[in-house]
Amino acid sequence: MSAAYSIGDLARATGVKPTTIRWYEQEGWLPPPARTEGGHRVYGEGHLRRLGFIRHARELGFESEAIRALLELADHPDADCGKAHSLAIGQIREIDARLRRLAALRAELDRMAANCAGGVVGQCRIIETLSDFDHGHCADPSHRGQ
Amino acid sequence: MSAAYSIGDLARATGVKPTTIRWYEQEGWLPPPARTEGGHRVYGEGHLRRLGFIRHARELGFESEAIRALLELADHPDADCGKAHSLAIGQIREIDARLRRLAALRAELDRMAANCAGGVVGQCRIIETLSDFDHGHCADPSHRGQ
DNA sequence: ATGGGACCTCCAGCGACTGGAGGTTCAAGC
DNA sequence: GCTTGAACCTCCAGTCGCTGGAGGTCCCAT
Numbered sequence: 001m002s003a004a005y006s007i008g009d010l011a012r013a014t015g016v017k018p019t020t021i022r023w024y025e026q027e028g029w030l031p032p033p034a035r036t037e038g039g040h041r042v043y044g045e046g047h048l049r050r051l052g053f054i055r056h057a058r059e060l061g062f063e064s065e066a067i068r069a070l071l072e073l074a075d076h077p078d079a080d081c082g083k084a085h086s087l088a089i090g091q092i093r094e095i096d097a098r099l100r101r102l103a104a105l106r107a108e109l110d111r112m113a114a115n116c117a118g119g120v121v122g123q124c125r126i127i128e129t130l131s132d133f134d135h136g137h138c139a140d141p142s143h144r145g146q
Numbered sequence: 147m148s149a150a151y152s153i154g155d156l157a158r159a160t161g162v163k164p165t166t167i168r169w170y171e172q173e174g175w176l177p178p179p180a181r182t183e184g185g186h187r188v189y190g191e192g193h194l195r196r197l198g199f200i201r202h203a204r205e206l207g208f209e210s211e212a213i214r215a216l217l218e219l220a221d222h223p224d225a226d227c228g229k230a231h232s233l234a235i236g237q238i239r240e241i242d243a244r245l246r247r248l249a250a251l252r253a254e255l256d257r258m259a260a261n262c263a264g265g266v267v268g269q270c271r272i273i274e275t276l277s278d279f280d281h282g283h284c285a286d287p288s289h290r291g292q
Numbered sequence: 293a294t295g296g297g298a299c300c301t302c303c304a305g306c307g308a309c310t311g312g313a314g315g316t317t318c319a320a321g322c
Numbered sequence: 323g324c325t326t327g328a329a330c331c332t333c334c335a336g337t338c339g340c341t342g343g344a345g346g347t348c349c350c351a352t
Contacts, residue, residue, distance in 0.1 A: 006318095008329065018330080019310060027308085038317045040330055052277030056247055061207020064308080073258075074273045088259040095252045099245065101202055106241045112219075113234040127220045131198030154298060164299080165341060173339085184348045186299055210339080 005043040014051050021051065029054055066091065104129050151189040160197050175200055212237065250275050
């Protein structure tokens, strides 16, 4: 019913190298797939989606623990609701912080690109933009002028 | 004029461990600071900001090459304007993709948290949310219902 | 002047891959 | 139904970005 993929198909579809896919399996990120008589791995849609998720989460810079937790959440969505809830809330906080920083960095790169296009590069502030050594204090976004 | 920091001060201010700070210096991410008679490192405001930038950029999941490029851009804002411009544009694209994915993941976690709070956990879709194995095709955000 | 915490260098180890060696399987074309 | 070469298999050593420990020195508050 659901399509069957070789490890190479999966690699092509997700951009994750076969070697890395095997490694993910070994480390328990990806469930062991079925095998052909000869021992070749055979994947299904579920593997494809899960691998895509892992790749994007890694690209976004989430720690392996957070990814494991999210996968756990996906695997057992109705088990231990309270835990799932607090995990989700925690991740939302994390994500909001990222969104804020990315938006600030984007704005600064925008400004630079705009100036640059005009032939005059102003002072570069990308470091300042992303250098706020916060640790909670002054997390109010209204504090950063623009 | 500008304050002087020990490696420990820097570590406390940025959340980067002294060991890692020394390693950043060794690898050329951070310029070698002044030293006391006895050989202890002495940093200034510039180091502080630059280190904060590196930390945030790493947390956001940027590749080391991209970070190096951004630092380069910051160091020579008016040198080779065209290069700076295209680099900035490229990074903006990257950032927009991240912003989209993060927003999607956030929305899904939100939905889960909301359901969860009500005592009923629906189907978990976080994997689907972040599993789009795109590579350019279908990058239109309007395609993803919500 | 001294005690102990912070600092120094050097180096080995770890997590997350990556790549190569050496051998087997699969499937497309004859 | 045989061939042949690309894709797959396992095992294992190497890389990158840190991290931690050993063994020793510096700094400064008392």
